[in-house]
Amino acid sequence: MSVALVWVVSPNTEVFKFYGILDSSRFVFGNRSSIRAKMGGKQDWKSCSLSTDVKYSSVGGSGLGSEAKFPVSLSMVANPLGESAVSSEQKVYDVVLKQASLVKKQLRSNGYLDVKPDIILPGNLSLLSKAYDRCGEVCAEYAKTFYLGTLLMTPERRRAIWAIYVWCRRTDELVDGPNASHITPTALDRWELRLDDLFQGRPFDMLDAALSDTVTKFPVDIQPFKDMIEGMRMDLRKSRYQNFDELYLYCYYVAGTVGLMSVPVMGISPESQATTESVYNAALALGIANQLTNILRDVGEDARRGRIYLPQDELEEAGLSDADIYAGKVTDKWRSFMKDQIKRARMFFDEAEKGVTELSEASRWPVLASLLLYRQILDEIEANDYNNFTRRAYVSKAKKLLALPIAYTKSIIRPSRTSPELRKYNL
Numbered sequence: 001m002s003v004a005l006v007w008v009v010s011p012n013t014e015v016f017k018f019y020g021i022l023d024s025s026r027f028v029f030g031n032r033s034s035i036r037a038k039m040g041g042k043q044d045w046k047s048c049s050l051s052t053d054v055k056y057s058s059v060g061g062s063g064l065g066s067e068a069k070f071p072v073s074l075s076m077v078a079n080p081l082g083e084s085a086v087s088s089e090q091k092v093y094d095v096v097l098k099q100a101s102l103v104k105k106q107l108r109s110n111g112y113l114d115v116k117p118d119i120i121l122p123g124n125l126s127l128l129s130k131a132y133d134r135c136g137e138v139c140a141e142y143a144k145t146f147y148l149g150t151l152l153m154t155p156e157r158r159r160a161i162w163a164i165y166v167w168c169r170r171t172d173e174l175v176d177g178p179n180a181s182h183i184t185p186t187a188l189d190r191w192e193l194r195l196d197d198l199f200q201g202r203p204f205d206m207l208d209a210a211l212s213d214t215v216t217k218f219p220v221d222i223q224p225f226k227d228m229i230e231g232m233r234m235d236l237r238k239s240r241y242q243n244f245d246e247l248y249l250y251c252y253y254v255a256g257t258v259g260l261m262s263v264p265v266m267g268i269s270p271e272s273q274a275t276t277e278s279v280y281n282a283a284l285a286l287g288i289a290n291q292l293t294n295i296l297r298d299v300g301e302d303a304r305r306g307r308i309y310l311p312q313d314e315l316e317e318a319g320l321s322d323a324d325i326y327a328g329k330v331t332d333k334w335r336s337f338m339k340d341q342i343k344r345a346r347m348f349f350d351e352a353e354k355g356v357t358e359l360s361e362a363s364r365w366p367v368l369a370s371l372l373l374y375r376q377i378l379d380e381i382e383a384n385d386y387n388n389f390t391r392r393a394y395v396s397k398a399k400k401l402l403a404l405p406i407a408y409t410k411s412i413i414r415p416s417r418t419s420p421e422l423r424k425y426n427l
């Protein structure tokens, strides 16, 4: 199995580049939703005419390794089993399109993202600002670097991101926190009812009130929030993932959703010429990359809780089983398996990085900093010789600090002003 870059030529000779995983029998796109984004969202994945049009793929490419050409039969790409089931990436991409169209609708009606003023009722304003301040405190406590980054944003954006952060953190704590053993699907249903209420202006508590205010001010769709709760439900009922498609859906639910919630607040740069969908796609990719990294870092810890978040079919293909994971021995098979998993996570980081420059100026630095910091965990897994059973990959304070100016330098790059020729190819 290796990472491949495939050039797809559409019927009207447009060229599209896609990364994916190539093994002996098939090519699997790393991020199929990016195909729809790049091809204008018009093509239905099953019926799109990719099948005749792949020219070649080159293993490695883009600095990933040496070039070696493989002929790829596209019938294998489109649907190896001839199944008509909708892939997870298709399902997720529908949410991306919905969120992007909500943002575009507001932009069309105003020409800009309008931040509505606070509704001033006696006593309410100070309560609301206290609620936001509390969200800021929670954010600072759990995610210090990220919190510092948010201080660069405008006050409205900063506090809205804090409110989203706190809701996500509380949702995650339901299944990961001290009361996790008491959490049932019914408790998650109740949490979802609370979410519906806060989106309708009826917050349950002070922290909900901050989010309730945020969602009236920014074009944030409820779906990613509901999907995050769905991810928590999935975690309660499932401890194995048959293939990457299943894992992808889980990663979207628990982390890709965060990207979709955050971008409407962070904002896209007015100078950006990228399509709204492609920016949301990059945001989604960052969530997926983070969660894949989290999974790779925590293999041992998760196994001790009886959970294996690695695709079962890929484990089997590598000659590995659950028993090997429970045994926790770093073998050559494990190293080789891990190398491929790391490559895939990096592919999603690369996809995400392309979108960061399109964000509003003040949002680029915190996002890039978090991307660089999280991506370094993968380097640390390598440095630990792939022992993620008993050693936790940890990025040192010094390395973390070094990432900040690097992120800053990268973040001052303006959004791409792509040449009309390249824009035609959406490259």
Ligand SMILES: CC(C)=CCC/C(C)=C/CC/C(C)=C/CC/C(C)=C/[C@@H]1[C@@H](COP(=O)(O)OP(=O)(O)O)[C@]1(C)CC/C=C(\C)CC/C=C(\C)CCC=C(C)C
Pocket: 146, 161, 164, 165, 166, 168, 169, 172, 176, 254, 255, 256, 258, 259, 260, 262, 263, 279, 280, 282, 283, 284, 286, 287, 290, 291, 294, 352, 353, 355, 356, 359, 366, 367, 370
């Ligand atoms: C700049 C930035 C990072 C903004 C995001 C702010 C925000 C709302 C974060 C919420 C994070 C959260 C609490 C999610 C709940 C589920 C969860 C915990 C997911 C895991 C995060 C890592 O946390 P940790 O290591 O503490 O995990 P443990 O539970 O302890 O195991 C995740 C792995 C995923 C978090 C996902 C993101 C941060 C995605 C961020 C994407 C964007 C902000 C979009 C950027 C836009 C472009 C165009 C690239």
Ligand SMILES: [Mn+2]
Pocket: 172, 176
């Ligand atoms: Mn967690």
